[in-house]
Amino acid sequence: MPHPMPPLSIRAYTATSALGRGLDAHADALLASRGGLEPNDFSSAPLDCWIGRVAGLEEEPLPPELAEWECRNNRLAWLALRQDGFIDAVRDARERYGASRVAVLLGTSTSSIGATEEGYRRLDHGRMPADLHRPVLHTPHSLAGFVATAFDLEGPCLTVATACSSSAKVFGNAERMIRLGLIDAAVVGGTDTLCDSVLFGFNSLELVSGEPCRPFDANRGGISIGEAAGFALLERVTEDTTGPMLIGYGEASDAHHMSTPHPEGLGADIALRDALARAGIEAGDVDYINLHGTASQKNDEVEAALVARSFPATTRASSTKGFTGHTLGAAGILEAAITLLAMRDGRIPGNLGATTPDPLCGPQMAWTSEQREVRIALSNSFGFGGNNACLAFAQVGEPA
């Protein structure tokens, strides 16, 4: 069992998804119970399903000096970085600590593979077409490489690609490096964009719902795929820290199956207990849990049972994938940002989409939004390959 860790300050954070650009757009949509899913019109042969698409991305190319990195995924990353003063916060950290003391640690599941797919659709005599002859795009590391280049950062730079737990796990990478004094600050988060690989891939596994996804509904029919980007800037806590803090994280493996969770939620349970231990808290201290809640049959069954058996009725829990869709490698950071918003605004997001609760769900489930102080919160992220992560956040001064 890990030891408690010193908390980290979240100096800045932001998110962009189907709910809009930046934090206030997300807070407004969550308050109004207004989801962002719409019928799928993505790709040349759209599947009959619903998606969570970021509006207007097609009209916002990267600036000329970053043109080598042009593709949908890096474009969305750049759009997200420009919200909520995030760029200024990173530049300020670079100024204070130096370029080699700031890390870029990002999660993604497919990075810029949409550009590779496009190249294959327009092959030129069997080769990548000239305009896509840019090796920096055709690698899983494209996103983190792009962000490090855009900010001219020279610290450790790593892409975590553990499918849907990716952009949650990077908080752990950052905490370890900061605690050991390797760096002073880290840009964490991630981006995933709609692409044929995930739409047709999840379709081939028969995991995609024909209607907007309904997490924890007894009649849920699978996931809705979305796209999103989000980022957070982590530093050590100082005397003048006022914002939210990362107080713990847990990571574990199911060791069960590549694409279905452990039937008793073993890995998810270990990740949860590790997060609580690092945070030095107990389940009863947790005010809110943003669930992984994909609306797939198995995930929700296992997670509902885990929450029902582990937490008191006073803990509130919900999935927000009914709002945004499952944003895959960006799910961890998007839901971390939504969790931090719940803390900022004292509002629990409702579990949009469910009309007939799965009887496995306990009294913790917040079916509609609730006004309530959130001092300590968790965010769950589980991925393919049985990869589980749980993040713990708190307001300054908590746990008391």
Added chain:
Amino acid sequence: MSAALSVWVKGIGLWAPGAANWAAFCAVVGGREAPGDDARPVAEVLPPNERRRAPESVLLAAAAAGEAVRMSGLDAATLPCVFASAHGDQTITDYMCATLAGTPTELSPTKFHNSVHNAPVGYWTIATHCHASSSAVSGGETSFGAGLLEAATLAVADDQDVLLASYDIAGAGPLGEMTATTGPFAVALVLSPHADIGAVRLDITPAPGNSGSSPTGNAWLDGVAASNPSAQAIPLVHALALARSTALRVAAARELDIHVDVEVAP
């Protein structure tokens, strides 16, 4: 200056074209044998059924990881693991992109779930019943150095032994031209934060700048090193194979190397 991270190498595994395990590699490096023919990686840790069906990336990573863990004498079920790869399974990515361009609704579900970057570490944890943390990381062309820094950080931060495996397979199709990976290579290290008198110590410190790696002077080794991002491990494994204390730098990111002091036990 004291090192940022000190770890002891408790196990080594390797697969290179012409040297299918660590002993064969040491024999070639020591001049006792010439590189042999290419052999299929033997991933003994996988159940026979999985071994037959496993994609090349999984076989390669599991073969090296299995050898390193066996040498360490540790139980794989308890070892947190970091699997690093610049490009993942390029054969599958090539298949995916080609199929999506032509007949997207015919995409193979098995190929899709094997296409995720964490497929090799996923199969590894399933085969070894490992419930510890597992991660799949990429650092582009500097994936080996980035993975080594991450694994050593994890070992020291959480005071536990950690398995690092770094692998890349040869490129395929139009994607292969972009990645310029021309041959497979994998290396695995079991790193311990605890002093071990029989083991080689690595003192690892981040160092600003990219100094570029110097050739070993051995044509076969330098050829392997140039063929594959994970083979940026060659200068380090060369030193380990010769059991020679030395200092070297491994690129870990844009404008960042890690300085590694290799201290061989007297």
